[in-house]
Amino acid sequence: MPTFDLLLPVGISFYTFQTLSYTIDVYRGKKEPEKHFGIFALYVSFFPQLVAGPIERSTRLLPQFKEEYEFDYVRVTDGLKLMLWGFFKKVVVADRLAIFVNGVYNDVQGAEGIPLILATVFFAFQIYCDFSGYSDIAIGAAQVMGFNLMDNFKRPYFAKSVPEFWRRWHISLSTWFKDYVYIPLGGNRVSKTRYYANLFITFLISGLWHGAAWTFVIWGALHGFYQIFSLVTKKYRDKFKESIGLVNYPTLNKYLQIGITFILVDFAWIFFRANSLTDAWYIIRNLFSGITSQISSIGMLSISLSGFGFSKYELAVAVGVILIMEAIHLIQRHGSIRHMMRDKPIWFRWSLYYALIFMILFLGAYGNQEFIYFQF
Amino acid sequence: MVTKNLFTFNFRRVYMTKFIKKTIIFILILFFLLFTFEMIVNTGLRKSDDFLLSEWNDIVNGEINSDIIINGSSRAWVHISPKILEENINLSTYNLGLDGFHFNMQYARFKSFLEYNEKPKVVIQTLDIFSLVNRNGLYKKEQFYPYLNENHIYEATQDYKGLNWFDYNLPLIKYRTDPEYLIKGFLEFFSLYHFTNDKYKGFEAQKREWGNSFKKFHNENKNGIEQKVNEDILLLFDTFLKKCKENNIQVLLVYPPEYIEAQRLYTNREEIIKIYREFAIKYNFYFLDYSDSFLSYKNKYFYNSQHLNKNGAVKFSNILAEDLKKYKIIQQE
Numbered sequence: 001m002p003t004f005d006l007l008l009p010v011g012i013s014f015y016t017f018q019t020l021s022y023t024i025d026v027y028r029g030k031k032e033p034e035k036h037f038g039i040f041a042l043y044v045s046f047f048p049q050l051v052a053g054p055i056e057r058s059t060r061l062l063p064q065f066k067e068e069y070e071f072d073y074v075r076v077t078d079g080l081k082l083m084l085w086g087f088f089k090k091v092v093v094a095d096r097l098a099i100f101v102n103g104v105y106n107d108v109q110g111a112e113g114i115p116l117i118l119a120t121v122f123f124a125f126q127i128y129c130d131f132s133g134y135s136d137i138a139i140g141a142a143q144v145m146g147f148n149l150m151d152n153f154k155r156p157y158f159a160k161s162v163p164e165f166w167r168r169w170h171i172s173l174s175t176w177f178k179d180y181v182y183i184p185l186g187g188n189r190v191s192k193t194r195y196y197a198n199l200f201i202t203f204l205i206s207g208l209w210h211g212a213a214w215t216f217v218i219w220g221a222l223h224g225f226y227q228i229f230s231l232v233t234k235k236y237r238d239k240f241k242e243s244i245g246l247v248n249y250p251t252l253n254k255y256l257q258i259g260i261t262f263i264l265v266d267f268a269w270i271f272f273r274a275n276s277l278t279d280a281w282y283i284i285r286n287l288f289s290g291i292t293s294q295i296s297s298i299g300m301l302s303i304s305l306s307g308f309g310f311s312k313y314e315l316a317v318a319v320g321v322i323l324i325m326e327a328i329h330l331i332q333r334h335g336s337i338r339h340m341m342r343d344k345p346i347w348f349r350w351s352l353y354y355a356l357i358f359m360i361l362f363l364g365a366y367g368n369q370e371f372i373y374f375q376f
Numbered sequence: 377m378v379t380k381n382l383f384t385f386n387f388r389r390v391y392m393t394k395f396i397k398k399t400i401i402f403i404l405i406l407f408f409l410l411f412t413f414e415m416i417v418n419t420g421l422r423k424s425d426d427f428l429l430s431e432w433n434d435i436v437n438g439e440i441n442s443d444i445i446i447n448g449s450s451r452a453w454v455h456i457s458p459k460i461l462e463e464n465i466n467l468s469t470y471n472l473g474l475d476g477f478h479f480n481m482q483y484a485r486f487k488s489f490l491e492y493n494e495k496p497k498v499v500i501q502t503l504d505i506f507s508l509v510n511r512n513g514l515y516k517k518e519q520f521y522p523y524l525n526e527n528h529i530y531e532a533t534q535d536y537k538g539l540n541w542f543d544y545n546l547p548l549i550k551y552r553t554d555p556e557y558l559i560k561g562f563l564e565f566f567s568l569y570h571f572t573n574d575k576y577k578g579f580e581a582q583k584r585e586w587g588n589s590f591k592k593f594h595n596e597n598k599n600g601i602e603q604k605v606n607e608d609i610l611l612l613f614d615t616f617l618k619k620c621k622e623n624n625i626q627v628l629l630v631y632p633p634e635y636i637e638a639q640r641l642y643t644n645r646e647e648i649i650k651i652y653r654e655f656a657i658k659y660n661f662y663f664l665d666y667s668d669s670f671l672s673y674k675n676k677y678f679y680n681s682q683h684l685n686k687n688g689a690v691k692f693s694n695i696l697a698e699d700l701k702k703y704k705i706i707q708q709e
Binding site: 199 | 394
């Protein structure tokens with residue numbers, strides 16, 4: 001059968017959604033129509049967030065185009081720091097992990113066991129760093145010029161449940177779906193069955209937003225299912241935790257929840273990344289195949305990983321940069337690192353900036369890797 | 377109102393000046409660090425015996441100074457043992473064979489050699505069907521990083537794709553795609569680790585068996601392949617022979633064994649061999665063609681169609697040494 005691939009402009013779904021929200025807000029009377037064509041055109045095509053968000057609401061962004069801006073040292077340097085951090089996530093973490101992930105996912109039949117598990121875990125970090133890295137660069141660039149864009153990610157892999165994950169992941173899209181799909185469907189102020197259906201439909205559409213492929217539909221459906229399952233079983237899960245005494249160990253309980261949430265989200269990523277449903281099923285079926293022999297023969301495992309473009313050195317660098325990033329995320333729980341840094345002596349701050357620049361220059365992967373979310 | 381405006385203006389100007397000053401200082405320190413690290417890494421790598429760097433280091437450190445130089449591609453590197461020649465002819469020998477490169481880069485290496493070392497009595501220039509062909513990509517480009525400020529290497533690498541303006545002009549940036557060489561440079565500089573290789577004076581015998589790469593290659597090219605001779609490289613080859621003649625360096629052109637079935641695949645092979653023969657006549661140099669050697673007829677001496685394995689290389693080196701003696705090609709003083 002001949003196939004027909006549509007040639008779509010980059011980032012079309014982002015500015016379509018942004019413009020849709022404006023149109024709906026004007027229709028609902030929440031927002032006065034913008035009469036200045038130039039300002040409206042700037043709202044639709046504001047370059048930092050044009051191709052991959054954050055999807056800004058007209059009520060937040062349009063008024064900012066009418067303000068006058070003065071040079072603000074702290075604002076400009078904070079924006080540059082955020083951009084630097086975004087480049088680190090994109091070039092050092094995401095693009096480096098992409099080498100292995102692409103190697104495995106573009107030839108899944110040649111992998112089983114640990115390479116499949118590793119590629120699936122790596123993809124979770126790859127897509128996070130790729131997308132949140134872009135968001136950081138966009139938010140930072142806008143901040144340098146004086147504009148304030150919304151946060152798009154809040155350390156999503158520290159979420160303790162799938163619903164919480166969606167409050168931390170691609171926030172501008174999740175809130176868009178909440179405001180313009182989920183609530184118009186009735187939200188949670190309806191019967192239970194309808195409430196669950198509303199959740200499921202919202203996530204199904206969210207899957208379709210990413211692409212017209214069954215893999216994205218199943219990814220969305222899985223997240224819809226997770227949401228409903230989480231609500232239905234909450235009472236029983238709480239009882240179970242109480243019966244085994246887990247509630248007496250809040251830290252253990254928290255990290256267990258984080259771990260389980262990560263596994264569920266990462267399992268769904270298999271469908272998101274797989275090139276086809278057949279590949280996705282193959283991966284799921286073979287995630288643990290041959291794992292015992294692979295563990296017992298580290299030498300063979302090393303050869304197997306190198307077959308997908310990862311030497312021992314690259315594996316060590318990949319794991320190392322993920323650990324660095326997660327360590328920074330742990331610190332971020334106590335507040336903005338940029339704010340914390342302001343009190344530190346200049347030699348300390350600048351050493352960190354140089355370290356980041358050197359990591360970007362020499363640990364980055366430079367193979368023309370596009371931002372994943374440019375395709376949506 | 378006027379006072380407020382003036383105050384606001386000065387306040388902004390001070391902050392803008394502060395920003396510009398700090399940015400300049402930040403960039404200057406960054407460049408200072410990059411220059412310092414480049415110096416450390418280059419110095420470290422220049423004393424390394426790393427597999428890719430050891431011959432380049434011997435060249436630029438002037439440590440070769442041999443009577444006989446074997447120059448060429450991988451067909452020099454894995455085919456001719458300096459040890460066997462030294463044992464047979466009693467002249468010091470060094471193999472400059474450069475894996476993956478045609479004559480233009482081989483000549484650049486030879487010119488660098490001449491710049492830092494005493495001129496040899498004899499150059500054994502190995503030839504193959506690809507010697508005069510152009511190649512685009514800079515194969516294993518990390519081997520050139522510490523020497524990009526060397527004239528011959530700088531000029532030669534510019535003919536290839538692989539390095540850009542930033543690699544040549546900004547300190548340390550060239551290492552970004554091969555950071556393991558950054559680490560190697562640091563380790564060598566601070567004498568924390570010394571990288572070595574198994575080569576003897578540039579030669580490395582390959583303990584490998586005949587594989588199926590030729591079968592695959594043959595199936596993909598059943599109608600034969602033509603190798604296009606590059607006019608610029610041809611001119612360069614002529615210059616090389618001319619300069620050697622002028623400097624009283626004897627050149628021995630050698631076409632090492634090539635697996636017989638591969639010979640039949642190259643449709644213009646005879647034309648290329650004829651070019652080599654004509655050059656030998658023009659400059660009155662010897663041309664030893666081993667295409668018809670008994671080695672060429674048995675794949676047990678090869679690991680692929682162009683390269684002899686250890687067994688084949690030992691036999692060929694002995695044959696070559698015998699021929700050098702038999703024909704009195706190399707006149708000992």
